[in-house]
Amino acid sequence: MQSVFPSLVETWRTVLVAGGHGLLARLLITFSTMRAVKPIPPKDKISTEDPELAERFNRVLEEAVEAMEGSGIRYAFIGGVASGSLGRPRSTHDIDLFVMPEDAELSLRALGRKGFRTERTDPAWLYKGFKDGILVDVIFKSKGDIYLDSEMYQRMTSAEFHGKRLRFVAPEDLLIIKAVAHSELTPSHWHDAIALLTHARIDWDYLIRRARRAPRRILSLLLYAQSNDIGVPNWVIHALFEGIFGNTAEGAGERAAKEPSVQPPAARPQIYSAPRAAEEKITPEWCRVAVREPTPGGMSYHARDEYGVGHLHERLAEDPRTNELDIQIEQSGNTIILRGEVNAPERRKAVEQVAREYFPNTVIINEVRVLELKEPPESEPL
Incomplete structure (x- = not known):
């Protein structure tokens, strides 16, 4: 096959050149003269x-x-x-x-x-x-x-x-840096992170704690690793998942509450419940449910500390006053720090307002910067 293939290319090259098919001929000439890498x-x-x-x-x-x-x-x-x-x-x-x-x-x-x-x-x-x-x-x-x-x-x-x-x-921090930096233009970052799961000794508790910076990206990385038979403990997957989306049993209860049921309303499952004692033993601190009392403003919610931050991310992205996807939110105790860049002072105020509405009893520090948009220089006509 190897001896026949070049002769076929040469034959078609001769035919195409004779027939005037310049582009195809040049392509075949290039292909036929390529050497093995x-x-x-x-x-x-x-x-x-x-x-x-x-x-x-x-x-x-x-x-x-x-x-x-x-x-x-x-x-x-x-x-x-x-x-x-x-x-x-x-x-x-x-x-x-x-x-x-x-x-x-x-x-x-x-x-x-x-x-x-x-x-x-x-x-x-x-x-x-x-x-x-x-x-x-x-x-x-x-x-x-x-x-x-x-x-x-x-x-x-x-x-x-x-x-x-x-x-x-630490390998856990390098993994997070690589996973977050991954993009279409830098696919090597993703596979560098996967390689760390294979070759490095991972402190899973520390990884989960640091994954607060990008929990969805890290969860997707770990699921991808599991799909390639790389040893990632299931409890780590569950901890990250619950930190983002809450307890799956609670979600099932919420769906059941919305569907027709023969049960009286009072007998329906409680949608937000504290984790069982057995779950407490394996669920990291930042993933645990923190039940909050109704706020004076009338907004009642039961959220995890980091789960609430995740919801605020969604609120900032979906609220028509903000529509901001790239605001970074850092929580330390009773303080929320907002960072990022927006294109107008009004948008900066709106980001803070939405955060205060969602966390009314929390100290909000607004470090969001307003970009200075400059007109591009005039270009010379071509």
Whole structure:
């Protein structure tokens, strides 16, 4: 078959050229002259076939570490270096440093003192350093408003990389960062996260707690992993599911309450009930039901702390005053912090108003920013 196929291509190429089918002929000429692609050899963690490039990468990596350590900056590696060390073997040609926002400028200066050319690429989340053709990203806010906070910093881990001991965010935090950053343009993030489930030792309780930042995305990732026979405990799936949607038995009771029934109304199942004692033993704290009394404004609800935050996300997306999908909501005790960007001051006020209506007895801190929309410069006619 291999000897026959090229001759067939050559025959059709001759026919098409003779018949004037230029485009098809050129396509077949290109196809017939293609050579087999050399298979990529398996990689041992992060490597390259170019020894000179590998040497430069390792040298710049070491200088970046010296810059951070010498300045006492709190940092950890994320990105390809971390994924290759904690998860699957993969190649990378840049270095991602994760720092606290207040340390971003210090990090840039520290790199500058080591001879890096630096730039403030995007003051909202990213600076860059360049040396010997190697890029160092200084990231101080990951997608989804994920920061190097104190809990993440305390949970850091270390591992050997090319003879150096490096510090990384915990595999659970890297998994969340990767899953949230995943998009159509960056499919590798998703599979990096899946690889962490396979290769890293996961603290499931910690993952569930940190998954409050993006519970639906993490739940979908874990379900996808289970569909590929990767060991994810069922109780973790149930905990995340109930944290988002509530107890499924309660949902069944709610549906039953809406359907015709021979039972008198008083005998129907209670829609919102506290979890049973057995459930209390396995349900993480943030997933547990917190029953609230009716509010003075007349709104009565029984919600989980994080479940209520999820409902507020939906309210902000559906309320015609706001229609905002990208507002980040952080809850700490009796305080709700709103972050994100909107296009008008009125929309910013509306976001806060909707939040106060839903959490009337909670302190609301509105850190939503109003974007300054500028007219694009006039373009020259073509």
